[in-house]
Amino acid sequence: MTISYQFMTDHLATEQITAEPVTAEPGAAPGPAPLPPGLLARLPTPCLLVDLAAADRNIAAAARLVRGTGVRLRPHFKAHKCTELMRRQLRAEGCHGVTCQTAGEAVALAAAGFTDILVANEVVDQAGLDELGRAAQTARITAAADCLEHVRRLDRAAGAAGTTFDVLVELDVGAGRCGLPAGRPDLVPLAAAIAGAGALRLAGLQAYGGHVQHSPGLQLRRTLCYHAELQVAAELERLAGAGLSCPVVSGHGTGTLECLAPGTLYTEAQAGSYVLLDAAYQRVTRAFEPALYCVTTVISRPEPARAVLDAGLKALAVDDGLPVPAGPGLRVVRLSDEHASLAVAPGADPAVGDKVLLIPSHVDPTVNLHDALFVYDGQALQRWPVDGRRVTALP
Amino acid sequence: MTISYQFMTDHLATEQITAEPVTAEPGAAPGPAPLPPGLLARLPTPCLLVDLAAADRNIAAAARLVRGTGVRLRPHFKAHKCTELMRRQLRAEGCHGVTCQTAGEAVALAAAGFTDILVANEVVDQAGLDELGRAAQTARITAAADCLEHVRRLDRAAGAAGTTFDVLVELDVGAGRCGLPAGRPDLVPLAAAIAGAGALRLAGLQAYGGHVQHSPGLQLRRTLCYHAELQVAAELERLAGAGLSCPVVSGHGTGTLECLAPGTLYTEAQAGSYVLLDAAYQRVTRAFEPALYCVTTVISRPEPARAVLDAGLKALAVDDGLPVPAGPGLRVVRLSDEHASLAVAPGADPAVGDKVLLIPSHVDPTVNLHDALFVYDGQALQRWPVDGRRVTALP
Numbered sequence: 001m002t003i004s005y006q007f008m009t010d011h012l013a014t015e016q017i018t019a020e021p022v023t024a025e026p027g028a029a030p031g032p033a034p035l036p037p038g039l040l041a042r043l044p045t046p047c048l049l050v051d052l053a054a055a056d057r058n059i060a061a062a063a064r065l066v067r068g069t070g071v072r073l074r075p076h077f078k079a080h081k082c083t084e085l086m087r088r089q090l091r092a093e094g095c096h097g098v099t100c101q102t103a104g105e106a107v108a109l110a111a112a113g114f115t116d117i118l119v120a121n122e123v124v125d126q127a128g129l130d131e132l133g134r135a136a137q138t139a140r141i142t143a144a145a146d147c148l149e150h151v152r153r154l155d156r157a158a159g160a161a162g163t164t165f166d167v168l169v170e171l172d173v174g175a176g177r178c179g180l181p182a183g184r185p186d187l188v189p190l191a192a193a194i195a196g197a198g199a200l201r202l203a204g205l206q207a208y209g210g211h212v213q214h215s216p217g218l219q220l221r222r223t224l225c226y227h228a229e230l231q232v233a234a235e236l237e238r239l240a241g242a243g244l245s246c247p248v249v250s251g252h253g254t255g256t257l258e259c260l261a262p263g264t265l266y267t268e269a270q271a272g273s274y275v276l277l278d279a280a281y282q283r284v285t286r287a288f289e290p291a292l293y294c295v296t297t298v299i300s301r302p303e304p305a306r307a308v309l310d311a312g313l314k315a316l317a318v319d320d321g322l323p324v325p326a327g328p329g330l331r332v333v334r335l336s337d338e339h340a341s342l343a344v345a346p347g348a349d350p351a352v353g354d355k356v357l358l359i360p361s362h363v364d365p366t367v368n369l370h371d372a373l374f375v376y377d378g379q380a381l382q383r384w385p386v387d388g389r390r391v392t393a394l395p
Numbered sequence: 396m397t398i399s400y401q402f403m404t405d406h407l408a409t410e411q412i413t414a415e416p417v418t419a420e421p422g423a424a425p426g427p428a429p430l431p432p433g434l435l436a437r438l439p440t441p442c443l444l445v446d447l448a449a450a451d452r453n454i455a456a457a458a459r460l461v462r463g464t465g466v467r468l469r470p471h472f473k474a475h476k477c478t479e480l481m482r483r484q485l486r487a488e489g490c491h492g493v494t495c496q497t498a499g500e501a502v503a504l505a506a507a508g509f510t511d512i513l514v515a516n517e518v519v520d521q522a523g524l525d526e527l528g529r530a531a532q533t534a535r536i537t538a539a540a541d542c543l544e545h546v547r548r549l550d551r552a553a554g555a556a557g558t559t560f561d562v563l564v565e566l567d568v569g570a571g572r573c574g575l576p577a578g579r580p581d582l583v584p585l586a587a588a589i590a591g592a593g594a595l596r597l598a599g600l601q602a603y604g605g606h607v608q609h610s611p612g613l614q615l616r617r618t619l620c621y622h623a624e625l626q627v628a629a630e631l632e633r634l635a636g637a638g639l640s641c642p643v644v645s646g647h648g649t650g651t652l653e654c655l656a657p658g659t660l661y662t663e664a665q666a667g668s669y670v671l672l673d674a675a676y677q678r679v680t681r682a683f684e685p686a687l688y689c690v691t692t693v694i695s696r697p698e699p700a701r702a703v704l705d706a707g708l709k710a711l712a713v714d715d716g717l718p719v720p721a722g723p724g725l726r727v728v729r730l731s732d733e734h735a736s737l738a739v740a741p742g743a744d745p746a747v748g749d750k751v752l753l754i755p756s757h758v759d760p761t762v763n764l765h766d767a768l769f770v771y772d773g774q775a776l777q778r779w780p781v782d783g784r785r786v787t788a789l790p
Contacts, residue, residue: 043790044790078733101732101733122703124705124748125438126436127439128439150747176701177697178694178734179695179697181697181698299518299573300574313760317708318713338496341571365708368709381790390766392769392778393439395434395437395439
């Protein structure tokens, strides 16, 4: 069996690789749909507000990006952990199945009726393995593995639950996290062990380029995706040589949906952030628009050049930088537990009690801080629970 | 009326202000009490584990630090939002009442039976004001204010709930967040407005030195506390001159309990982190010891020098740096949503499935990520809900 690399060289040849300028400023977002008079003022702050029309435009944009590439979208639940929003995403053209990152998320998805769930991660602790078994009672469960210990544990858990798990061998295509780096001698024995395990099925490869997603410049991301394709192609050839078939190749994210092209070896894309977006992705792609805002209240104006909001580290993640005010004249300079400290430009004069909308810097850990999303569709306000948040029990 | 500054000059004169070396490495913590064989392995990871004996030693240490100073401890709920743990803290000598940071926390505390609650913050949004009114049905509620708009809103909310709120005027003693900076002409009119409001009572001042808490070196913290005392003294004099009495002066935190001395103008300390501590406080004080660990599982060993754990940004806050492994040979180099990437020193060889305990860098936003604390007292494991986490409802 041979695998053609032709598409990749064709694909890259069409465009010159240049130092494309990075979008330093967030794009000119239309801002959230105006809420009916008084409704914004009555929101309990801090809270998350979804502009549903913008989210729908993002869902449509993602469908356009995968169209014709042979890649199906398997949206990633970890971005928002809200089953109601995920249900809306799955209605789009080109979607099949859902991705999640933890066994607990798989349980929440299965309980909400999802039937094709990829846990794009290695699950090792016994509580998590038990959860996979529970989720598999009503859903097809696929999980990842990068060593024989994973195979032993997954096989035992599936067997104990009287079910079968699909398994993807995880490759490290440059992110430096889990997965086998290129050319490792243990790849083929590992895949063979999965194929030979009584309660497992070798479904294919996971090759997620986490390092690519926020790389500035579409051409840089295309080049890095090309490198990943080369590695995937080489590993598929090794596996095919050993008679091991890999129908699934899963990877990609919000930052690389624009890099997909016909002929790719990938069969599915695990993008998650695209539906709500965040300020970090706004800096690297204009394919999507912000659909998520943290609504805050001005609680103090101690001096003309300073304001303080009622949203801090417990409402907004800061691992990817500070949140960005949706309007002009304000800049977040610091977050503490329950406060955002703002610099106020001359001319801006937010009053105590005013609402300020912030675009979160990183959607996933921000939504994880909230129990619900407030969703406005232009007519009514709904509250959608973030029902995939972690729930623990005594062992 | 005159206020003596003598204690402060006396206090400072006894010690030379030198560049005390900062504790760069976390102290030699005894580590968590060993769990019974098999119990650690069965914990659902990632989860938070409290070493209750260590927490009890911290509670006793805080009681010793306030003893004889005339300052009473009003422990801060925001550090962990767990009413069960707060109940234990309040049993200690020198404690009276509880501090929290949000109206939602006040509701949780009142529901759990706490009857003297300081919301050490400005509450402005209507949902929050309604919550204060609800909490005040069973508890004495004190809130902070730094402008007339706060007075109007608090007075209206207390009146609507058929109750009275105590109010502290917030001073900014250097933290640069909420509160009136030194010498502001609006201080006296503001205090007078509170005293004159129908449903409010002027209780005193809040003067929390947030900027002092993590300042390296006890002498530096003592100097900064002295500056705050001078400002408080001057403002108390101005208020006394206008016939406005301030029985309460509230402030201080875990980093400045060691700075308390007889004669201070402060009457209560709002420390919170001391009971569980964290790696950031470990760098600046040895008055307390770590009592909180994030229990994780090794999920991948892709290369000898690297390991990956199943705890990431959704289990550990990173605003104050990366978490610190409790044992030798491992270093956290990066967190992603659900992973911690570790550097593994030669000689260390954690296996897939092993448990690794991490000391969180910042306790407050870390506990806020979890639904419960697993608490081990040397004999039994309990699960204490983090029942003060935010709960939202449609307006």
